[in-house]
Amino acid sequence: MDTVVLPSEAVLELAALSGRHLPLLRQWVAGRPEAGVPRALLAWAEADGLGEEELKAQMAGAFEAAKAENGRAASLVYGLFLALLRQHRLAAEHLLRHFADYPGDEVAGLMLGVFHASGDPALQRAGEALVERQYRLMGPQSWAWASWLSWVRAEQGRPQEAVALSEHALGLFPRSGAAVHARAHADHDLGAGVESVARLDGWLAANPEAVQLRHLNWHAALQSIAVGDFPEARRRADEVLLRSDVGMRAATNWRLLLAGQCPARLSEPDHVRELLAAPGGMADTLHTFNLALALACESQVEDLQRLAVTAEGDERAAFREVVAPVVRALACVCAGAPGRAVALLEPLADGLEGLGGVRVEREIVQDTLARALAETGRGERAAALLEDRLTRRTHHRYEDLLLAARPAAGLPAPRPATAVPAAFAR
Numbered sequence: 001m002d003t004v005v006l007p008s009e010a011v012l013e014l015a016a017l018s019g020r021h022l023p024l025l026r027q028w029v030a031g032r033p034e035a036g037v038p039r040a041l042l043a044w045a046e047a048d049g050l051g052e053e054e055l056k057a058q059m060a061g062a063f064e065a066a067k068a069e070n071g072r073a074a075s076l077v078y079g080l081f082l083a084l085l086r087q088h089r090l091a092a093e094h095l096l097r098h099f100a101d102y103p104g105d106e107v108a109g110l111m112l113g114v115f116h117a118s119g120d121p122a123l124q125r126a127g128e129a130l131v132e133r134q135y136r137l138m139g140p141q142s143w144a145w146a147s148w149l150s151w152v153r154a155e156q157g158r159p160q161e162a163v164a165l166s167e168h169a170l171g172l173f174p175r176s177g178a179a180v181h182a183r184a185h186a187d188h189d190l191g192a193g194v195e196s197v198a199r200l201d202g203w204l205a206a207n208p209e210a211v212q213l214r215h216l217n218w219h220a221a222l223q224s225i226a227v228g229d230f231p232e233a234r235r236r237a238d239e240v241l242l243r244s245d246v247g248m249r250a251a252t253n254w255r256l257l258l259a260g261q262c263p264a265r266l267s268e269p270d271h272v273r274e275l276l277a278a279p280g281g282m283a284d285t286l287h288t289f290n291l292a293l294a295l296a297c298e299s300q301v302e303d304l305q306r307l308a309v310t311a312e313g314d315e316r317a318a319f320r321e322v323v324a325p326v327v328r329a330l331a332c333v334c335a336g337a338p339g340r341a342v343a344l345l346e347p348l349a350d351g352l353e354g355l356g357g358v359r360v361e362r363e364i365v366q367d368t369l370a371r372a373l374a375e376t377g378r379g380e381r382a383a384a385l386l387e388d389r390l391t392r393r394t395h396h397r398y399e400d401l402l403l404a405a406r407p408a409a410g411l412p413a414p415r416p417a418t419a420v421p422a423a424f425a426r
Helices: 009-016 021-031 036-049 052-067 071-084 088-101 121-138 143-155 159-172 177-190 194-206 213-226 230-240 246-258 269-277 285-297 301-312 317-334 338-345 349-355 359-375 379-385 387-392 397-403
Strands: none
Touching: 009 021, 009 036, 009 177, 021 036, 036 052, 036 071, 052 071, 071 088, 088 121, 121 143, 121 349, 143 159, 143 177, 159 177, 177 194, 177 213, 177 359, 194 213, 213 230, 213 246, 213 397, 230 246, 246 269, 246 285, 246 359, 246 397, 269 285, 269 301, 285 301, 285 317, 285 349, 301 317, 317 338, 317 349, 317 359, 338 359, 349 359, 359 379, 359 397, 379 387, 379 397
């Protein structure tokens, strides 16, 4: 079948994550109100500001319109609908069929994140293979597929290839936030440190409306933690991350706490409890894990224990076999029982892929295990666990602190509350 090209500037900017897409999408919808794809993409872009019922209604209307157009439009909108409902496994399986029928479809590439969000290692590998095939099909002139393949290579632990693809994509289209994000993942593996921070800040200064502004700042905070610039990591988290950024905030603070450092502003336990109890609070493994990390940052041991019991009773294997022991281990670390945390985490090994997300997100579980091993006097085992990181990266300050021997007394107490930064109050 013929390959598919980007149909509009609106989709180009949406694929780039440039932040310039909303006015263009609205113009597209106004100019073609009978078309389903532009309506669905606008709902996709505005989803964070829509209630669940409103989102479902908009997507249902877009799907009916798309069905009246053609098969590709209907397939695209159906995939977007599944992804927005966090039906990641169904969305990933649908995308495999979609690309078989409509190879090279760069609009459908917007949904590629569902493969890793599925928490299914087989689907994750299938998604990576799909991106490789689409890049070969579309060729190096496609900056979008070059950007997405760069992300795949970073996730596969091939950072040098990821860097080359990212630079190629940015050479074709400097506003490609997808390429910048992929480079941030590669920089994390390479230990680019202050160079990575400068690169991210430079791109964000040129693209202040970028969709991933807060997420890329989170990557910069991780680089600051890695090189031991803990005040800068706290500053960035407090000034850029919002109250709603519970996962990124928790992932920053737990790393700081594991290294014996004061955290940035913490999420309120009541807010985290509300998120867990809300519809979709346990819709996927990564979201649940991030909320567990937020509870751990406040040493909410009882909440963690209750969450572990809930996960153990879940019908989904990933919750029972991965989420539950990880959450129990977090509770043990908070309670000053690192030996029990080690016993829970060591058997998981490669099974951590069941948490979903990407390696930089799951790596924090390995960090927790390393810290627990060090606190139980098994420093050599902890060093062996981190050997790949210690030999591949060019800086080791954070890992050095994870491996440092100190008494097993749980995590440091949170720092006293200070005035709420304006960004956090939004």
